[in-house]
Amino acid sequence: MYLVIFDCDGTLIDSQDTILHGLSVGYEAVGLPMPDRRTALSIVGLSLETAFLQLVGAENAHLVPEMANAYRTSKISRRKLGLDLDPLYPGTRDVLDRLGARDDVLLGVATGKARRGVDHMVEVHDLGGRFVTVQTADTSPSKPHPDMVLRAMSETGAEPLRTAMIGDTSFDMEMARAAGAHAVGVTWGYHDRDRLRAGGAHVVIDHFDELYDALDARLAFDGEPA
Incomplete structure (x- = not known):
């Protein structure tokens, strides 16, 4: 087999557009500037907290839970509205x-x-x-x-x-x-x-x-x- x-x-x-939207929601939640598109998408494939940590660095590790929560909440809401149809x-x-x-x-x-x-x-x-x-x-x-x-x-x-x-x-x-x-x-x-x-x-x-x-x-x- x-x-x-x-x-x-x-x-x-x-799913690049919907992922970028979710990332932007996460960054907005903690008041950090969104990285450029290529950098943001470079972490696709990693689990969400790991991805955010790689993007923001260890010095901002305390912000990762809030960013990840904002991303997930946005995803759930958008799917209920029939959006994020990758x-x-x-x-x-x-x-x-x-x-x-x-x-x-x-x-x-x-x-x-x-x-x-x-x-x-x-x-x-x-x-x-x-x-x-x-x-x-x-x-x-x-x-x-x-x-x-x-x-x-x-x-x-x-x-x-x-x-x-x-x-x-x-x-x-x-x-x-x-x-x-x-x-x-x-x-x-x-x-x-x-x-x-x-x-x-x-x-x-x-x-x-x-x-x-x-x-x-x-x-x-x-x-x-x-």
């Missing part, structure tokens, strides 16, 4: 359909989002039943700690060499490597090719339609894992 785990933000869904990246559904049609492939999620954020994504895009394991910031340390991938493998019984983590950040690549899994980087998210490679990506792709072949090469669907 093979396990293919996906990150959410920057990998499955294009679109799937082109090709996402086709890949999920193709992989999900295989009896020997299980799909999972490992994300710095809260579980309610994943549930929202699944509901909005009608992805119910696709993911047999969902790992979030609610129950695991922030990436790049390997706990999310280790938990996903434990829940499904998958072996590391038959497991692949798909993500757009070096945090995903480092997490996968630390868990002994294959690390597949995608360039349409928040970290570029060089940073993905530096994080330990075994392979990097530029379009979702390249993913199936990349996974076949790494996992050797028709033979033993590479």
